[in-house]
Amino acid sequence: MRKSKDHYTCFQCKNPVLKIESKKDSIINKDGKIINKYFHDDCYNEFLNNRKEKEELDRICQYVKEEILQYKSNQRVPTHLVRRIQALKSGQEYGVSRNSKVYGNESGYSYEIILKTFKAKKFDIIRGIKDKSKFKNDTHKIDYIMVVIINNINDILERIEAKKSSDKRLNEINLDFSDEKNYKRNKINDNKVANKLRDIW
Ligand SMILES: [Zn+2]
Known part of the structure; x- marks a missing residue:
């Protein structure tokens, strides 16, 4: 140019x-x-968005590598894992043998939800992959891990959405009862909502 x-x-x-x-x-x-x-203005937003997504993907891959696969720092994140996580995010099907159709979902899941699902199922997965003889190789093991994630991600998504709407309701209640003479009622309501929240998450 x-x-x-x-x-x-x-x-x-x-x-x-x-x-x-x-x-x-x-x-x-x-x-x-x-x-x-x-x-350009728009290009800058796109650049920032791509960078944020890359950081989020890195965070998940590092989490799985260290906390679940328990690899050493000099072992690299398996490419198969990166591709499967990207496929779950984009909602596109990544061509992996028999379970490629399981998670076909038009819009995919956010990296936030994917990471929370890994965290929530960490110990189940670790128990499931403990017996190394069950797996032919790393790819096979990663496919197993992803089945656990896919089977649980909708449940985690629902729990997070329920928590978000409770938080929103809590804020609304605080606004409704913000004046001084309703202080007591406000306290009682806060406690009720707080108790509910404890049950959900
Ligand atoms: Zn540009």
């Missing part, structure tokens, strides 16, 4: 962006150097 005095090259779409309209951000390159990058 021809260099221009008034333009940068957008880091995201690689098209020219007017300097005065560009968004600037800095990234750290492979050698640890800080480099300025420029973007």
